[in-house]
Amino acid sequence: MAPNKSPGSGYVVVEFKLAAPRPHSNLRPPRNSQEMRVLIIAGVLLVIAAAAYSHSIPRAGCAISINQNLPDPQALVINPQGTFDIFGFFLPQSGDIVTFDVGQEVLFACPGATLNVTGTAELLANCVDGTTFQQADGTQHDFSQLGCTKLPFHTYQDTGRLCGRPDQIYPIYAFGFELSNGDFYNLYEVCFDPANGNTRYSVFTQTPEIRGYQSGYPRPSSFIQGPFYYNGFDIYQAYTRDNQTAAIANIVGSMDLALQYVNQSFDSSFYLARGHLAAKADYVYGAHQRATFWYLNVAPQWQTFNEANWAQLEYDCRTYAGQRSSPLKVFTGTHGQSVLPDINGDLQPLYLGLDPNNNAIVHVPEIFWKVLYDPQTQEGVAFVGSNNPYLENPPGFIKCTDVCDQLTWLLWDPKNVTSGLSYCCEVNELAQTILEIPELTVSGLLT
Numbered sequence: 001m002a003p004n005k006s007p008g009s010g011y012v013v014v015e016f017k018l019a020a021p022r023p024h025s026n027l028r029p030p031r032n033s034q035e036m037r038v039l040i041i042a043g044v045l046l047v048i049a050a051a052a053y054s055h056s057i058p059r060a061g062c063a064i065s066i067n068q069n070l071p072d073p074q075a076l077v078i079n080p081q082g083t084f085d086i087f088g089f090f091l092p093q094s095g096d097i098v099t100f101d102v103g104q105e106v107l108f109a110c111p112g113a114t115l116n117v118t119g120t121a122e123l124l125a126n127c128v129d130g131t132t133f134q135q136a137d138g139t140q141h142d143f144s145q146l147g148c149t150k151l152p153f154h155t156y157q158d159t160g161r162l163c164g165r166p167d168q169i170y171p172i173y174a175f176g177f178e179l180s181n182g183d184f185y186n187l188y189e190v191c192f193d194p195a196n197g198n199t200r201y202s203v204f205t206q207t208p209e210i211r212g213y214q215s216g217y218p219r220p221s222s223f224i225q226g227p228f229y230y231n232g233f234d235i236y237q238a239y240t241r242d243n244q245t246a247a248i249a250n251i252v253g254s255m256d257l258a259l260q261y262v263n264q265s266f267d268s269s270f271y272l273a274r275g276h277l278a279a280k281a282d283y284v285y286g287a288h289q290r291a292t293f294w295y296l297n298v299a300p301q302w303q304t305f306n307e308a309n310w311a312q313l314e315y316d317c318r319t320y321a322g323q324r325s326s327p328l329k330v331f332t333g334t335h336g337q338s339v340l341p342d343i344n345g346d347l348q349p350l351y352l353g354l355d356p357n358n359n360a361i362v363h364v365p366e367i368f369w370k371v372l373y374d375p376q377t378q379e380g381v382a383f384v385g386s387n388n389p390y391l392e393n394p395p396g397f398i399k400c401t402d403v404c405d406q407l408t409w410l411l412w413d414p415k416n417v418t419s420g421l422s423y424c425c426e427v428n429e430l431a432q433t434i435l436e437i438p439e440l441t442v443s444g445l446l447t
Ligand SMILES: *[C@@H]1O[C@H](CO)[C@@H](O)[C@H](O)[C@H]1NC(C)=O
Pocket: 071, 072, 073, 116, 144, 145, 146, 147, 148, 149, 150
C-alpha cells in the first residue's frame, strides 16, 4: 500500500495505545515552586502531546486500518447504534484508521454467508483493546479473524417511493445489505425508468471519511442485472463490443461506419463502457464498493470520457468531500440521447437494445451530470459532461452559465471534446433543462 494514499495509516500501532491524559485529582498538592515548575512543564508537554495526537487517536481502545487489517473476505463492520444507511457502519475518523472505544459494541455481519469463527451470519462483540474483540461468552478474536466465508451479499429493495419530474412515476430502488432480521442498510438509491431501461439518477451520501477508503480493492467479475429489464433481455450481452457495434451499425445504416465509431482494438477507448453513477471508489469498504456493480447503477458511457474528465470529476469530488466536515448528498444521472451521423449524415439517437416491440431501450445518454448538495446549508453545485467524443457543435451543448471559475478544486480538462466537454452550473438553472435532476431546495452555490 502506498503510504501517501491513506495519510494516518502508518500511525496506528503506536498511537492507539497511548493513554489519554488523566485528571490530576489524585496528585498530592505541590510542595514548593521547584516542584510547581516541573508540574507546569509536564502539564505543558502533556497538552502539546494531547494536541498532537488528539486529532488522530483520542483515547485508548481499538483501532484498525481499512487498508491493512480487514480480513478477506471482510465482514460488514456495523455500529448497532447507527442508522440504516452509511452511518450504520464504523468509518475511519483519521486517515484510514477506524477507532473503537473500550467496550464499544460492534456488529460483524456476513449477509449470505457466515463468520468463519462462529458459523453464524452475525456476531456482536466488544472492543477490548488493540485489534482484540470479545463476544458475550468471553471468547476473544483478533479483528483479522472476524471475516466471512464469502463476501457479504448485497441486494436491493423497492422503496415504494417514486421519483422523476414532473410526474413522479418511476420506482426508487435502494441497494445495500440485508441482515438476517430484515434490517436493510441503504447505500444508494436509484431512480429508474423501466420502459426505457434507463436510470435517471443514483443518489448516495458522501461522508468526509471517504478519504480513508480501501484502495485497489478488486472489482467483481460481473455486474448484476436483477429483474429490472424485460424477460429475456441480456444486458451483459448488449454492452459487449460486438453487440454495441452491431446496434450502432443498425442505427447508422452501415457496419463500416459503426466500425469507425466503435474501435474494435482492445487498447482503444472508443467504445461504450458501463459508466458507474455512484462510483466504486465512493465507498470506504471493499464490500460496499462491490455493491455498486448493478446495471441499474450504470449507463453506456464512452470510455474516452469515462477514463478522462468523468474519472477526474469523481476523483475531485471525493477529495473535496474528504476535506469537509459534514456529508454531502451526491446525485449522479443521465439525460438525453447521444447522436451520431448515419450514412446520409443525419443525426441518429443511439441505444444498446430493443424491447419486444422494437422500441429502443438502454439509451446512450447525451449527458452525464452530477449534483453535490449540502443538506445543512442547502448549497449545491452541478456538473455536466458530454458523452460524445465525436460531438460536432460544442457551443450548442452548453445548457447553463458556466460557474467553474468559482470552484478551485476541479482538475479536469473541460474543453477537450474527446475527454468529454464539461462545465459547471447553478443547480436551479440546470434543473430547468434537465428534468432528471430531482427537486431540491438550493439556496446558493456550493464552492
Ligand atoms: C474464512 O473462510 C473463507 C472460506 O473458507 C476463507 O477463504 C478465508 O480465508 C477465511 N478467513 C479467515 C479470516 O480465516
